[in-house]
Amino acid sequence: MPESKHHVEYQDIESVIIRFAGDSGDGMQLTGLQFSNTSAVFGNDISTLPDFPAEIRAPAGTLAGVSGFQVNFSSEEILTPGDAPQVLVAMNPAALKANLIDLEPGGKIIVNTDAFNNANLKKADYDSNPLEDGSLDGYDVYELPITTLNRNALADLEDLSTRDKDRCKNFFSLGLTFWIYDRPLETTLSYIDKKFAKNPLLVDANKRALIAGYDVGHNTEAFQTRFHIQPAHLKTGVYRRITGNEAIALGMITAAQKAGKPLFYGSYPITPASEILHNLANQKQFDVRTFQAEDEIAAMGSTIGAAFGGAMAATGTSGPGVALKSEAINLALVLELPMVIVNVQRGGPSTGLPTKTEQSDLLQAMFGRNGESPVPVIAPATPGDCFYMAIEAFRMAVRAMTPVFVLSDGYLGNSAEPWLIPDPDDIPPIVVKHPSAPSNGAEPFEPYKRNSETFARPWAIPGTPGLEHRLGGLGKQPDTGNVSYVPFDHEQMVKDRAEKIAKLADYVPPQTLIGPEEGDLLVVSWGSTLGAVRSAVKRVQGQAYAVSHAHIRYLNPFPKNLDSIVRRFDRILVPEMNLGQLIFLLRGRYGLETPFIPYPKVQGRPFTIREVTEKILSLVE
Amino acid sequence: MPESKHHVEYQDIESVIIRFAGDSGDGMQLTGLQFSNTSAVFGNDISTLPDFPAEIRAPAGTLAGVSGFQVNFSSEEILTPGDAPQVLVAMNPAALKANLIDLEPGGKIIVNTDAFNNANLKKADYDSNPLEDGSLDGYDVYELPITTLNRNALADLEDLSTRDKDRCKNFFSLGLTFWIYDRPLETTLSYIDKKFAKNPLLVDANKRALIAGYDVGHNTEAFQTRFHIQPAHLKTGVYRRITGNEAIALGMITAAQKAGKPLFYGSYPITPASEILHNLANQKQFDVRTFQAEDEIAAMGSTIGAAFGGAMAATGTSGPGVALKSEAINLALVLELPMVIVNVQRGGPSTGLPTKTEQSDLLQAMFGRNGESPVPVIAPATPGDCFYMAIEAFRMAVRAMTPVFVLSDGYLGNSAEPWLIPDPDDIPPIVVKHPSAPSNGAEPFEPYKRNSETFARPWAIPGTPGLEHRLGGLGKQPDTGNVSYVPFDHEQMVKDRAEKIAKLADYVPPQTLIGPEEGDLLVVSWGSTLGAVRSAVKRVQGQAYAVSHAHIRYLNPFPKNLDSIVRRFDRILVPEMNLGQLIFLLRGRYGLETPFIPYPKVQGRPFTIREVTEKILSLVE
């Protein structure tokens, strides 16, 4: 690499969040991915968050067509990719407009001035040019004619059309950011070699664009400072990037393998859950049987059928799909068959914001069915945790013979983090016992005879001679499961089912607490908010405030010790991407008068560390 | 009437609950209805509760085929038909077996001994004859060979087959109970005249059977006491019997008439809600448009379409149907169109106990949808109240432009009480304002511009020139309703919808309280338990205990003063036909540490006054 042509200072910083934004056609996802791979290989902790446009391919240059990819990279452990970016690379006016709102005050903006022509400004609904009208005052703006610079760099590639040259400009801006953040180019250069192997001309062009972008840092006076982010102190081991949806798929496959069974996944495509189906459909060598059902009801019904047949059965969807499944979930619940239901939550109600995140289906999971219909509910906290919680859900399902809800969300589903790849041999087996054919003269088989410890009924599967039995949705006699309208039979079954789920608390690990064991303020969170909330609490703890944090992964039943934890604090702050559903659940369960301080954010986007930090500080200062 | 042949004492009592039970073919529904009509005309307050077998026509003599009809008649105001019967008329062993469990200790049993043969005993799963094995010790048993006595009475009707004669034996037992409870025969005699007008032979036979039964009282030493129940001090006016399902239908028709609009009712048949559809389908002269949909989803969708078209639109179903409707209910909620959703709750979860009652869909109504999806929920307390609450639901729906839930249940739906017929002219109109065609140059129409008082949006209907607009389930911009993925637009819409429902509290009448304004024990109830709970509280109050009762008819939003009421008591007892759903709601809403004492009964049958009384006494004594 050439040395800088101008004086450059180096500054060591802990972490940076950078967002690449442009038109869907601009290759921003690729750019972001390259940046994060390079940083990962460099040894930083990283975490990424793509932001897709709602339309498949909206007209170029419009707000609807903006696509973004955010990378958080750090020398410390990163808990959330979702924080406010400090750097915004905006390839056109629409990208600037759509993303400026998120940028930290005083943040860096790198813009491609070539794209700021009248036509594009109009498409982005700008009345005047933001580069000129002062609306970017207060930010640190770097204006570069990226299109022109890139074309110049590729000028002598005569066999390449201008259009094709322009398509390289994402590598140009990537190169520039590599320079600023002092990243090596190797990873991307070798990626380009592989990716365009069939077209040497494109290999050449993209590499040149990358290097040209890098060199612009050297050559342009605009850039006076380079930043250095040390490798992080991560656990040693082999890592990969993983999104929540990938992790759910991997977890399910792992669970089925650990149970020695085929995996059945019945699902109807729906954003943001479809990738689970796609991922699983592609792993048939693990005896994964995916069933793209005609609708969510069929997805649920097929999952019940597969569970009856003895498979590890699961279904996945998002909120509206859960609504449709709810009648059949109740059937699963009274048939007492094990299965997993994943809800990758999105903005609701109704169709809502399909591509955005929200946590507003908690009470639906708990209560969204007729009658007394208890189901276990667990929620992964990070993309990588999705892997473990998927396995956990199957364990609980098999243990208690029940459908189990996994509440992921659009943010977890799509964002990626480095995942320390576990050794599959370290994961304990899931022991499934099917009763076998009875010996002659044995007692008649009782399909609802409960295990005294877990209250689970036996999982006898078709094909087993002598255990023929009928299940159904009507009121039942205990033990035999025969249809019964006898008042006390019904009451006992209702209570037994409730008790069975409550007994899962014996299995649920105790609630952990970060911070003092008791005190003034407890922050409670669940699901994907872990990163922002934990980081915020740590920051505040760093400022010597006594604030504790409990992040709940098991929502039904709650960990046994949660009750006593929440009672040891004077106030409880609950940041949630809904209007206060966990608060409702905690109050309803525990009858707590403790002042709960709801902190709702229902904007289709995750909390930022800053938001939560400020909220906490406003309470403790 | 002939004078008694033996000495008979008269005893004045306040009320009696009598249950007629027999095979579905035995005409017990008719018998019960005649008894209650006679009592009503006599001036008693009455209340009735049929109990149908789950099977359409189960084999004669089996437990599954038992059909019952209970009549409560009294010289005081009756609040519930559902209490434990004091008298059981059992026409066969199965009827005895199925109903004995409900009978008050020491209650009267009148049995038809002719039916207690081996075949029938076996069909009823009796190992030995209960009339002989001492299992009826402790009851006051009257054994009569009713079949024989009845045949004897009709012996000289030679043109009548024995089978036809036997079919009259329900009138025979009716006559006997008329004698015991000193009721006039006129009402039933004239009913027989009308009913069998076409067949004089049957008129004769049934009348004779009735009178013969009556005479048996005179002639048989077995009966030493006759009971006299004074006419009740009821409000003056014209009465009719009404079931909850009839009342809902009448209420809906009334609401539509009061709004000057057609009534649309989209529904898919389901027990115990189907009668609403049947009743409405039969009233087309009121411009009632019933739509028997292909499923519950279609029922809900059609209701939304009809509401968009400007009709008074409603749908009705039971719990599993609500589960299926839930996705579409959310659409209704974000389209903000007015409509009414009736849930005649039954035993759940899943198919459960279709013909039995339960109150376990409260949390489903509140939370059974994805996202933040607030809906008003109200619950009628008596069959007659169903009429008023149906109208109320439409008023609230139109006022706030929202779907409104009415939670009835199988018990309310099927049981009947005397209903003081209101003067329709006394019912205030429902004022609906549709915006009309704008004048030229008017501002563009904004379909989500909220009324500042109610937060309702305007209800513009197709056919109005100049107000063309598009509604949809996606996230929206406030005011214009245009699709928007802007974070704050979504948040505002979510909060506005929540606020809109909360604002309905301005409309909800204050919570009433029976008993001291504050104190040790408050009993809280909702829905069909009113009768048993209110009666129990009154009994206890009669014993000078300071217990109060709040029966909640408006469950979302709660009446404004409910908060302060519940805080004024040390303990709160909540009898519910579920595992504690109202408690959860109260705790979740109010963050109450007050010890709630759940009193769950999940047996498919209503509370009895005695049960609730004993529960209260166990707490206060």
Place this chain on the structure above:
Amino acid sequence: MSEPIKLTRKDFASDQAVRWCPGCGDYAILAQMQKTLPDLGVPKENIVFISGIGCSSRFPYYMNTYGIHSIHGRAPTLASGLKLANPELSVWIITGDGDSLSIGGNHLIHILRRNIDVNIVLFNNRIYGLTKGQYSPTSLQGHKTKSSPMGSVEQPLNPLSVAVGTEATFIARTIDTNVKHMGEVFRRAAAHKGTSFVEVYQNCVIFNDGAWGYATDNQTKDDHILELEDGQPLIFGKERDKGIRLNGLIPEVVSLADVSPNELLVHDEDGPASLAFFLSRMRQPAFPEPIGVFRDIKKITYEEGAISQISEAVASRGKGDLHKLFHASDTWEVTPEHTNGHN
């Protein structure tokens, strides 16, 4: 209302920016609809577009009429309620192959059998567009998509066979690129009293580009498409030199060089359902695929039946009277003396 002035295409365009992928077949359908509606003479305020969910289902947002973008697969249910509430309205259902035949299959078959007077336009692109490219119920066996990486193993549905099998009274097919034909089909659909079912071959440039290439490619389309005309023999081919002859219940492609037009099967829109079914089975590559009106028969609509029962009820019982209704069952009176009941 005063006599409406003749509307133009522009009157039917809403102020919302159209958001389909550049090149998507949906644009042509939208344009054609906006062009055709003015000819129908229906006031704009009496027109309602109802859709489900999918790329195609964004359609109502772009129409300056009343409209609802409802939920996935349920548009027919909303339309049914709306028509019963107000039979005067002209209601159009816009749906996709996933929306109408996957999740919405049940409502589709029921609105067809009920013969509710609405017009259904099914945008068939043989793919789920909006969810980014999974196979749909009309995708061909073997189709590789994100959810079928080794090829779909499912037998596809034939939308028109489904419609015939579920008693549809108007069935037609047209093609996104053949705008003139499409306009005519829309006009015919609008003119039909009862449910009109129109399948449009629609190209999804992103996830299933060229699925209908044989039917849209200028070189080949005339040999692969047969334009139906009522009362006319089935003739096709660039040179109109081929025809369809009946062999029992099996179609045969014959050359008009060998066979006289008199021997050809003659189309009859009002013929037996079996004819429409037979035509729906003609598929590439063995047969040309018919476009145009397969079936157009007259039957009472659901609304006509329902509303006439209301009139009948009023005629026989008199207009509803709440007093009468409340007192319609046995009543008794409680007087101040308490006992003076009567029935």
Place this chain on the structure above:
Amino acid sequence: MSEPIKLTRKDFASDQAVRWCPGCGDYAILAQMQKTLPDLGVPKENIVFISGIGCSSRFPYYMNTYGIHSIHGRAPTLASGLKLANPELSVWIITGDGDSLSIGGNHLIHILRRNIDVNIVLFNNRIYGLTKGQYSPTSLQGHKTKSSPMGSVEQPLNPLSVAVGTEATFIARTIDTNVKHMGEVFRRAAAHKGTSFVEVYQNCVIFNDGAWGYATDNQTKDDHILELEDGQPLIFGKERDKGIRLNGLIPEVVSLADVSPNELLVHDEDGPASLAFFLSRMRQPAFPEPIGVFRDIKKITYEEGAISQISEAVASRGKGDLHKLFHASDTWEVTPEHTNGHN
């Protein structure tokens, strides 16, 4: 498992008391099923009955096999998942006209098109029995019921037309009173690989008694019913003196006195879908209604396709290995020295 001893009817009766109304047609169907199953040679433990909700759907409780009485309309979905989990099982779906064609219509058409190897028996009594007598999607127009006191205004569905229209590979019809015929049809359905769809005319004595009188009444049935035989001309009548001739695509009843059997339409179970459709349209009173096997064609089943993809994947990628899977994307290592990453 040792070679199973030959089972008898009794082996298939569960210990639960049968709870239909005396005289209900369901009894005969149950009896016939219990009689037929032993002939199939399938071990009892490999047989599963799955139903929805309705009187008919109580059926599984009475069979001493595995079974699920599921929820309304959804039996095909459970059956699909079950078959995919264990393709070896012999799965029977028991359903009613409401269960399968009203709420369950969507799942019915999708299981048919997917050709999952199950046997569907639809008890068609043209009424909702269990909910006490509302009209169903097969009730005739004008039918007065509790929910249609002035007569239903809806056009009924023809179950077999629906099945043909949605690509069913096996379609048959039989009658509750014709037990021998029913047994044979069940056997044929069981033998078919792929979805078998059997409509049974079933009498509901309580709410729709006599709906099929013309087909069951000894006096009239031979003139109103036509028994299909593969490869045979369509002949019917008490004296077998009438036949069906094709007139274009319209059936004609002809007398064998005037017309030779050679001119009659010949049945072909393996013929085009149009033939099965044509047969399904023959309805009283104009035509005799065919019973027997309308269609029986061979196509790959869904399970075959799905399972063979699994074998293919194993063959081409090797049996799944979690180590490999976890490492299947770009990885990097964090060593104790922190920076030594590699791709």
